[in-house]
Every structure is written in structure tokens, then in C-alpha cells.
Amino acid sequence: MPSMVIDRRRFLLAVGAVALARSGRADVTAARAAGEVAFVTAARESASGRFLAVGLDVAGAVAWSRPLPARGHGAAERPGHATCVVVGRRPGAFAMAIDRASGEVVDVVHPPPGRHLYGHAVFTADGRHLLTTENAFEAGHGVIGIYDAADGYRRVGEHPSWGVGPHELVLMPGGETVAVANGGIRTHPASGRRKLGIDTMSPSLAHVELDSGRLVARAELASGRSRRLSIRHLALLDDGMVAMACQDEGPIADALPLVAVHRPGWSAPELLPMPPHAVAALRGYCGSVAASGDWLVVTSPRGGVCAVWAVAGRRFVGLHPLADVCGVAAIDGRDALRLTNGLGQVEDLSVTGTPTRTDGRRDATLQFDNHLLRLSSGDDRPVAVT
Amino acid sequence: MSIEGRIVRVVAVALTAAAATVAHSAEPAAVAERVRVEHVLPGYRGLATAVDGLQGAITGACTTPPGVDAHAVRDAFDTAMDAWQSVQHLRHGPVADADRHARLQFWPDPRGRTGQHLSRLLREGRAADLEPAALRGASVAVQGFGAVEWLLEDGVGLATPPFSASAVSRCDVAAAVVRELATIAHALVEGWERPAEPGEGEARVAALVGDLATAFQLIEVSKLDAVAGAVGSRPRPRLAESWRSGRGLRNVAVNLRALRALHDLLAASVGRADPVVEAQFDRAQREVRSRGDSLVELVGAPGGQNRVRALASTIADLGQLAVTGLARGLGTGVGFNALDGD
Numbered sequence: 001m002p003s004m005v006i007d008r009r010r011f012l013l014a015v016g017a018v019a020l021a022r023s024g025r026a027d028v029t030a031a032r033a034a035g036e037v038a039f040v041t042a043a044r045e046s047a048s049g050r051f052l053a054v055g056l057d058v059a060g061a062v063a064w065s066r067p068l069p070a071r072g073h074g075a076a077e078r079p080g081h082a083t084c085v086v087v088g089r090r091p092g093a094f095a096m097a098i099d100r101a102s103g104e105v106v107d108v109v110h111p112p113p114g115r116h117l118y119g120h121a122v123f124t125a126d127g128r129h130l131l132t133t134e135n136a137f138e139a140g141h142g143v144i145g146i147y148d149a150a151d152g153y154r155r156v157g158e159h160p161s162w163g164v165g166p167h168e169l170v171l172m173p174g175g176e177t178v179a180v181a182n183g184g185i186r187t188h189p190a191s192g193r194r195k196l197g198i199d200t201m202s203p204s205l206a207h208v209e210l211d212s213g214r215l216v217a218r219a220e221l222a223s224g225r226s227r228r229l230s231i232r233h234l235a236l237l238d239d240g241m242v243a244m245a246c247q248d249e250g251p252i253a254d255a256l257p258l259v260a261v262h263r264p265g266w267s268a269p270e271l272l273p274m275p276p277h278a279v280a281a282l283r284g285y286c287g288s289v290a291a292s293g294d295w296l297v298v299t300s301p302r303g304g305v306c307a308v309w310a311v312a313g314r315r316f317v318g319l320h321p322l323a324d325v326c327g328v329a330a331i332d333g334r335d336a337l338r339l340t341n342g343l344g345q346v347e348d349l350s351v352t353g354t355p356t357r358t359d360g361r362r363d364a365t366l367q368f369d370n371h372l373l374r375l376s377s378g379d380d381r382p383v384a385v386t
Numbered sequence: 387m388s389i390e391g392r393i394v395r396v397v398a399v400a401l402t403a404a405a406a407t408v409a410h411s412a413e414p415a416a417v418a419e420r421v422r423v424e425h426v427l428p429g430y431r432g433l434a435t436a437v438d439g440l441q442g443a444i445t446g447a448c449t450t451p452p453g454v455d456a457h458a459v460r461d462a463f464d465t466a467m468d469a470w471q472s473v474q475h476l477r478h479g480p481v482a483d484a485d486r487h488a489r490l491q492f493w494p495d496p497r498g499r500t501g502q503h504l505s506r507l508l509r510e511g512r513a514a515d516l517e518p519a520a521l522r523g524a525s526v527a528v529q530g531f532g533a534v535e536w537l538l539e540d541g542v543g544l545a546t547p548p549f550s551a552s553a554v555s556r557c558d559v560a561a562a563v564v565r566e567l568a569t570i571a572h573a574l575v576e577g578w579e580r581p582a583e584p585g586e587g588e589a590r591v592a593a594l595v596g597d598l599a600t601a602f603q604l605i606e607v608s609k610l611d612a613v614a615g616a617v618g619s620r621p622r623p624r625l626a627e628s629w630r631s632g633r634g635l636r637n638v639a640v641n642l643r644a645l646r647a648l649h650d651l652l653a654a655s656v657g658r659a660d661p662v663v664e665a666q667f668d669r670a671q672r673e674v675r676s677r678g679d680s681l682v683e684l685v686g687a688p689g690g691q692n693r694v695r696a697l698a699s700t701i702a703d704l705g706q707l708a709v710t711g712l713a714r715g716l717g718t719g720v721g722f723n724a725l726d727g728d
Contacts (some may be wrong), residue, residue, distance in 0.1 A: 044722060071727060090728055119728055170708060277488030277526045287727050301723035304477065304596065321482035325591045328721035341588055342722030364588060367722040
């Protein structure tokens with residue numbers, strides 16, 4: 001399998017820079033200029049049905065929008081550059097590298113023949129390489145595609161994702177490994193978006209070393225019924241713990257909690273507590289997950305609710321309703337997270353005490369898609385060391 | 387893929403097709419207001435009245451000597467359950483606050499939590515556990531219609547004496563649970579008495595269509611398919627809603643009446659009385675009526691599993707037709723994330 005060697009020393013330097021830069025995070029709200037593009041999301045234009053990438057300013061207003069060739073999904077920020085990448089949705093054939101300030105398209109990323117994108121990507125800490133979850137669809141296994149951002153996003157290699165149906169991936173602290181959610185469900189473009197092999201699904205969280213493509217650790221949910229929980233979306237907590245939000249492919253009369261946390265070294269993820277009515281309210285489906293400090297928010301568009309936890313104490317905080325909610329991202333230095341939904345609403349969810357929503361805004365011309373990416377700002381912008 | 391996933395996908399494809407031909411023929415605020423006045427408020431008022439009636443019947447049955455007979459309690463329960471099934475599909479607005487929907491009815495309950503938690507409450511509970519704040523903070527399994535049904539229908543009888551002199555009685559628990567039901571029902575009426583704020587119309591209409599879509603899915607997947615069981619395996623009658631009171635199909639019949647009323651109001655607002663949808667409603671309602679009240683009896687009879695699956699399929703078709711037609715007519719962005727996620 002073609003692979004790529006990334007200079008370990010460069011990684012470590014980059015990590016140090018990120019850690020240093022993040023320390024000033026609490027004060028950055030003031031550092032954001034009004035009108036600065038603070039979030040990126042995929043969307044659909046209500047009237048025309050066109051698919052877009054959209055930049056939102058601090059207040060949630062549209063700063064720019066850019067047509068996409070098809071429906072978009074997740075997005076990634078390139079450290080040390082004014083670029084973000086919006087990834088095409090499964091089975092994705094494109095990712096667009098976009099200037100975060102102007103919305104101009106900088107580059108277009110194409111997966112090679114025999115591969116399609118799964119909708120999520122992340123950059124290496126030095127900002128040099130884009131890492132994407134992909135389907136090697138004839139063999140049916142997952143890969144991590146590697147593209148050189150400094151060379152027009154040329155495909156330079158790939159690693160195994162060590163599972164089937166990889167979806168979201170996050171760069172672990174240290175920058176040497178990525179954690180990949182292998183949803184465990186096989187798909188093939190010839191069958192459209194249909195899920196194949198539910199009966200044999202084997203979801204896992206894989207930690208993959210970027211230098212070598214080696215599997216450093218793999219965590220699986222316990223056997224039996226919980227094997228039908230497809231691990232799909234991830235969020236990194238401040239202390240290096242990975243939160244995972246699942247989708248339930250099992251019988252819905254026998255619903256399971258859908259959210260777990262995992263730390264490298266643990267043999268298995270730990271399901272976060274949820275009262276039965278909250279399990280039912282998620283309707284077997286989590287759309288997105290984000291963390292802010294110790295707070296974790298999971299959205300369920302099917303249930304029209306967000307669920308909130310305080311992770312360190314493993315405490316379920318509560319549910320909050322919002323129709324068709326899916327996008328969620330941290331906000332600079334506040335105990336609140338920003339939400340978006342398919343009705344064009346941008347709302348902030350305060351998570352201390354009973355979750356409550358502050359008055360937001362709505363752009364009725366847009367339907368916001370699954371994911372909202374918070375762009376780092378001024379002082380805490382990751383600095384690439386090359 | 388789960389059954390739910392399959393249906394979601396079918397509806398999503400239809401909605402994506404519909405999105406391109408959006409027709410804005412009615413002001414969303416006016417549509418939402420009409421639904422509030424003609425559907426939501428009357429539904430919740432009916433629930434409040436019926437729950438008040440149930441409260442009276444339980445008080446009567448628990449008075450010594452009994453002021454009413456057991457049939458009167460069961461009749462009052464059926465009336466209240468019918469009223470709840472007429473508004474069960476509404477999941478947005480005040481019912482979404484403070485877990486009210488789950489506290490009105492905790493279901494599905496595949497692990498039998500209702501019985502476990504109520505048994506423990508009857509063994510160990512004290513009067514203080516039934517105070518409003520305590521009960522509201524307790525597990526939803528001891529609240530709502532599921533708890534009332536268990537207390538009335540588990541075969542022991544409401545008037546059975548308590549475990550000990552200091553323990554709470556079944557009558558105490560039933561009265562407290564129904565008191566909370568009444569509090570919620572009246573709060574819902576109050577919450578909906580206020581018209582929508584300007585600019586809320588579109589979100590409300592989208593929420594109504596979303597509620598409608600969810601309700602059809604709930605009937606198909608949870609109320610019917612889950613009870614029929616997987617192909618080649620045995621039926622699962624205890625997954626049926628209201629299996630203790632033998633009214634699983636009666637619930638579905640009431641649901642369909644309510645869903646049709648909501649659908650027709652929304653459709654009329656955009657001048658779309660679609661004869662195909664109406665015919666499918668007729669067919670589904672006829673099919674449900676012809677099978678009696680008890681889903682447990684139906685699914686246990688020879689050929690019953692397939693009859694239940696056929697009914698589920700009829701309702702899935704109906705839901706797809708009804709929701710797709712409305713989404714096209716109303717131009718709502720309903721389900722962009724909910725119906726086709728990744």
C-alpha cells in the first residue's frame with residue numbers, strides 16, 4: 001500500500017506551537033473583529049436547491065457563500081493558512097479549498113479512481129497535508145487519503161483506516177496520530193447511499209499513526225447489541241479524551257445510549273449516562289458532536305433535540321429542543337455552543353444549568369447542512385511550523 | 387439498515403425531488419395560526435378535560451366506600467388515552483419543554499422499566515415521594531399514561547392495601563401520577579393560548595410537518611413493525627403500546643384520525659386536497675378499523691404477523707405520500723438534516 005512518511009520533528013514542533021497558541025483562548029472573543037468569518041458550513045439554498053459552502057461571521061450572518069458541485073458535509077481548517085476545506089458528502093467526489101475570508105475557491109481536491117470521500121477531513125498540524133476518510137469501494141475497506149496542500153492538493157498516499165466505513169476523524173494532541181470513527185457499515189457507489197452488511201457490521205475507533213499508517217490502538221464497543229452502534233462523529237475534549245456520537249442500526253424498540261468517550265489506552269469506550277427518555281428523544285440518530293471545555297453537545301435532527309453532558313463528572317445535563325438541529329460548534333471562551341439547523345437558524349445554546357437558547361437569527365433563504373466548523377481566530381489560530 | 391433508516395431514506399428522496407418545485411401559496415404565519423386554533427388547542431383542551439375526568443374517577447374509586455365502579459375508572463382511562471393519542475404526534479412547542487412529552491408517556495419500554503420502578507415505589511416509597519416536585523424529578527417510568535395503565539391493569543387492582551403502614555398505596559400513586567398529568571395538560575393549553583410571534587410562522591409549519599412525518603414513522607416502525615417481529619422470528623406482543631389494556635390498534639386508529647385532521651388543515655392552507663392522499667387515508671383507516679382494538683390479539687392470531695406488517699406498510703405509504711405532498715405545497719425545509727443525514 002502506498003504510504004507517506006511525515007517528518008516526526010516537524011510534527012513535534014507544530015504541536016508545541018499549537019499548544020502555546022491555544023493557551024490564550026479565553027480572551028479571544030474580543031480579538032474577533034465584527035464581520036470576521038468565524039464559522040464555515042455546508043448549506044442548501046432554499047429557493048434553487050443549489051448546494052453551497054457558507055462562511056458565517058461572529059454574529060451568525062452570512063459573510064460569503066460559494067456554490068458546490070454537489071451536497072457538502074464536513075469542513076476542516078488549515079493551520080497557518082487562511083484556508084478551509086469543505087468536503088463533499090458520501091459518496092463524495094470533491095473537496096473545495098476555500099479562502100476563509102473571501103470565500104474564493106483556492107483549490108479543488110479530487111479523490112483518485114476507486115476511492116470516494118466520506119465527508120470529513122482534517123489537516124496535519126503543520127498544515128501541509130489534508131487527511132480525508134475514504135472508501136476503497138471495490139475492496140470495501142476504509143482508507144485515510146493524504147493530499148499535499150502545498151502541491152495543489154496532489155494525492156501523495158494513503159493509510160488504512162483499519163475498519164470499514166470511516167466517517168469523521170480528529171487529529172490527536174501531539175499531532176502524531178489521528179482517531180478515526182470506523183462506522184462499520186459498507187457502502188458502494190453502485191448502490192447509491194444504501195448501507196450494506198448491517199448484519200456483519202463491526203464499528204471501531206482506530207488510532208492511526210501518521211508516520212507509518214500503523215494501527216496504534218483500536219477501541220470497540222462491547223459485543224452483542226451495542227455492535228449495532230455505528231460510530232460516526234467525533235469531538236476532541238481539552239484533555240485529549242475523544243467523544244463519539246453513534247447511530248443505532250439495531251431495533252429501535254431496544255434503544256441504546258448513543259454517546260461514549262474514550263481515551264487512548266482504554267480497552268473500550270465508556271458510554272455516557274443518559275436517562276431513558278433522553279435515549280428515546282435522540283431517535284437512534286446523532287448528527288453531530290462538539291465539545292467546549294468540559295461540555296459536550298450532541299445534536300439529533302431526527303429527534304429535534306440537543307443533548308448536553310458535563311463530561312468530567314459523567315453527568316447528563318439535559319435536552320434542549322430545536323427543529324432539525326444538526327450543526328454544532330464551540331464558541332470562543334464561553335459556556336455556550338453554536339447551533340445551526342435546516343431552517344436557516346443560528347442559535348447559541350447555553351449549557352450551564354438547564355440548557356437554554358439565546359435569541360438567534362434566521363436566514364430563511366438557507367438550509368444549514370450537518371456540520372458547523374468553528375474557525376480559530378487571531379491569537380489561537382494554529383500556527384504551522386514548517 | 388434499520389426499518390427506520392429505510393423509511394427515512396425513502397421520504398428523503400421524495401423531499402429532495404420536491405425541493406426543486408417549491409410553491410409558496412400560503413402565508414406560513416396564517417397556516418400556523420389556523421392549525422393552532424383548530425387543531426392544537428382543541429386537542430390539548432380535550433386532553434386536559436379527559437385527564438380531569440380520570441382524576442375524578444380515581445378519586446371516586448379510591449374513596450371508601452367506592453364512589454364509582456371499576457368500569458368507570460377504565461372508561462375514564464380510555465377517554466383520557468384517546469385524548470392523549472389525539473395529540474401524541476405534537477412534539478414541538480410547550481410539550482418539548484421540561485421533558486413533558488416523555489412525562490406524559492414513557493414508551494417504548496422494552497425492558498419493562500415501568501413495572502420495575504413502580505414496584506419499587508410501592509415497596510419503598512413514602513408520601514414525600516409523591517409530592518409534585520419529587521414526582522417530577524423521578525424516573526419518567528413512574529410518570530404518565532404508562533404508569534397509570536400499569537396501576538390499573540397489572541391484575542392486582544387499584545384498591546389493594548399498601549405493603550406497610552408507612553408505604554404509599556396504589557391509590558396514592560395513581561392519584562399523584564394523574565395529578566401531574568393534569569398539571570402538564572393544563573400547562574400545554576396555557577402555553578398554546580398565545581399566538582405565534584411574527585416571523586415564527588415558517589418554523590412552526592416546518593415543525594408541524596416534521597411532527598407529522600415522525601408520527602407516521604412511529605406508527606409504522608414502533609407501534610406495528612416492532613410488534614410483528616423480524617421475519618422468521620416470533621412476534622413481540624409486549625412491545626405493543628398499551629398492551630396491558632389491549633388497545634394498541636385503537637391507539638393507531640385515534641392517531642390516524644388526528645394525523646388526517648392535521649394533514650387536511652395544512653393541505654387546505656395551500657389549496658391542495660390531493661385525492662390520492664385522501665384515498666390512502668381512507669384505506670389505512672378502514673384497514674385498522676377492520677382489525678379490532680387489540681394489537682396483541684391480532685399479532686398472536688394465525689397469519690397475524692403478516693397482517694401487522696401489511697398494516698405497517700400501508701401506513702408507511704400513506705406517510706410518504708402525505709408528507710411529500712405537504713412539503714412540496716408548503717415549501718418548508720423540513721427534514722434537510724433529519725430525513726437524510728450521514
